[in-house]
Amino acid sequence: MKRLLIGILVTCSLVGCGISQQQEVQMGQEYAQQINAQLPIIQDPELNRYVNVLGDSIAGLTKRKDLDWHFFIVDSKEVNAFAVPGGFVYINRGLIERADKMDEVAGVLGHEIGHVVRRHTVKQMEKEQGANVGITLACILTGVCNSGIANAAINIAGGAVFARFSRQDEAEADQEGFNNVVRAGISPEGMVTMFQKLLEERKTRPAGVEAWFLTHPLEEDRIAAIQARINQLPPATLASLATDTRNFHIFKARLQSLPPSPPPRQLQ
Numbered sequence: 001m002k003r004l005l006i007g008i009l010v011t012c013s014l015v016g017c018g019i020s021q022q023q024e025v026q027m028g029q030e031y032a033q034q035i036n037a038q039l040p041i042i043q044d045p046e047l048n049r050y051v052n053v054l055g056d057s058i059a060g061l062t063k064r065k066d067l068d069w070h071f072f073i074v075d076s077k078e079v080n081a082f083a084v085p086g087g088f089v090y091i092n093r094g095l096i097e098r099a100d101k102m103d104e105v106a107g108v109l110g111h112e113i114g115h116v117v118r119r120h121t122v123k124q125m126e127k128e129q130g131a132n133v134g135i136t137l138a139c140i141l142t143g144v145c146n147s148g149i150a151n152a153a154i155n156i157a158g159g160a161v162f163a164r165f166s167r168q169d170e171a172e173a174d175q176e177g178f179n180n181v182v183r184a185g186i187s188p189e190g191m192v193t194m195f196q197k198l199l200e201e202r203k204t205r206p207a208g209v210e211a212w213f214l215t216h217p218l219e220e221d222r223i224a225a226i227q228a229r230i231n232q233l234p235p236a237t238l239a240s241l242a243t244d245t246r247n248f249h250i251f252k253a254r255l256q257s258l259p260p261s262p263p264p265r266q267l268q
């Protein structure tokens, strides 16, 4: 872990804190390796194929289509999704199980892809001189921090603390997400219905969506902004976009047939 932190700091001092795409990818690979070693990642080949085909169909049409995108399902019943620089996107089983249609999962992937396309985490690293983000992540994933925040973070399946996006970042990721799914021929209405569902659940059972709200500030105004853009689409265009597929329901049924998610891991 020390190696990773030093890597980021050196990168920073050598190039005045500008992080190149090559450095971003290398960093992302190191993060992903550690995340995959620490979090319960679903290994089922069919489930992974589905989420990667769907993710690639969206990411492959963005201006960062040259990245080698990877999509992983975290076996956690809590709702969350997060992206690591370089094109590594994680979506929790709990989020997929709450989705009723393909366009809802696609909307969340489109949003996470949007964070990577706009380099939000990389920009945070550059701004914070590369230190804070790396240290927070190291802290969570290595279990060296025994503070309340670290416990909360690991309990909600990781990924929470190291990429806290601003409201501005969220608005940008929504805009990107909207464009990303429309470009892929998928309806952006799933973003609206999924986000509404999460806001509803926050009122009735906040613990299950805590991680999502911690990392992705979400209020009614974001939903209204997406809806406003949907209203501007020509009706014929909107009608031509896919909202659901049979494959999505096969995928979801297979996911739900897995044994229950492991309990959240406590820090040692």
Ligand SMILES: [Zn+2]
Pocket (backbone or CB within 6 Å): 111, 115, 165, 169, 170, 173, 215, 216
């Ligand atoms: Zn976000």
